[in-house]
Amino acid sequence: MAGKVSNWDAAKLLQRIKDFTRSIIEDLARGRSPTISINRFRNYCMNPEANCFCSSDEPKGQEILTITRETHTYRIDILLRVLLIIRQLLQENRHGSKRDIYYMHPSVFTAQSVVDRAINDICILFQCSRHNLNVVSVGNGxxxxxxxxxxxxxxxxxxxxxxxxxxxxxxxxxxxxxxxxxxxxxxxxxxxxxxxxxxxxxxxxxxxxxxxxxxxxxxxxxxxxxxxxxxxxxxxxxxxxxxxxxxxxxxxxxxxxxxx
CATH class of the missing domain: 3.40.1360.10 (Dna Topoisomerase Vi A Subunit; Chain: A, domain 2)
Structure with missing residues (x-):
């Protein structure tokens, strides 16, 4: 992935999403198994205004997702479905909650936690916050x-x-x-x-x-x-x-x- 988005720019993030999905399609077209590397952090971003999801801590290992493993295939499928919804939010300059995203495909997502994990993975992959993705929380306060x-x-x-x-x-x-x-x-x-x-x-x-x-x-x-x-x-x-x-x-x- 490219470097961290220092100044929030929806157009740049949309381009990065396009490049990411294109790379997966190209791998599949050439008969290769696409792999997605996701960093894991001890802590996550504590500043809601920050541009990155992770904290300043060094990654505590990586997860490598590949379609050669059945559990990974489902997770990649969910990640791409959620990424498609996020792309639409950014293109239309709209906001949606995690709950809204879940109810778009409840039979596929099966649980809210599945959507939450995919959003976390997307934030790590693109080094941005949920706020940058136009995904908001349903307010309780x-x-x-x-x-x-x-x-x-x-x-x-x-x-x-x-x-x-x-x-x-x-x-x-x-x-x-x-x-x-x-x-x-x-x-x-x-x-x-x-x-x-x-x-x-x-x-x-x-x-x-x-x-x-x-x-x-x-x-x-x-x-x-x-x-x-x-x-x-x-x-x-x-x-x-x-x-x-x-x-x-x-x-x-x-x-x-x-x-x-």
């Missing part, structure tokens, strides 16, 4: 408080209803016109705590923004929090359980996740 912003053409006016929960936008890169008079951001682990704060009109007497990922935070929630930190320059506090799971969630907000 919520936000309330002294905040106003836009996502595409949709307006979120939390300031007029500071104790009303709004969904975290999935397309964080399209969030703009952020306005806030908050003094800090409070991240809470549990949805029940978030709802309790809303019921107690916590934001009415406290000029803050409250965010929850409903437990383990998804990528959209973490990216949205990072965006607010960069734009508003507010202190961030995190309320989690005092146990290993709570500290894991705290570390995920602060440093990112090994899996996404």
């Amino acid at each position: 919520m936000v309330m408080g002294w905040l106003r912003f836009k996502e595409a053409e949709r307006k979120f006016d939390c300031i007029n209803n500071p104790n009303t929960a709004f969904p975290i936008p999935v397309l964080v890169e399209e969030v703009k016109d952020i306005v806030s008079i908050a003094e800090y951001i409070l991240v809470v682990e549990k949805e029940t705590v978030f709802q309790r704060l809303a019921n107690d009109t916590f934001c009415k007497t406290n000029r803050c923004i409250v965010i929850t990922g409903r437990g383990y935070p998804d990528v959209s929630t973490r990216r949205f929090l990072r965006l607010l930190m960069e734009k508003l320059h507010l202190p961030v506090y995190c309320l989690v359980d005092c146990d290993p799971y709570g500290f894991e969630i705290l570390a995920t907000y602060r440093f990112g996740s090994k899996s996404v």
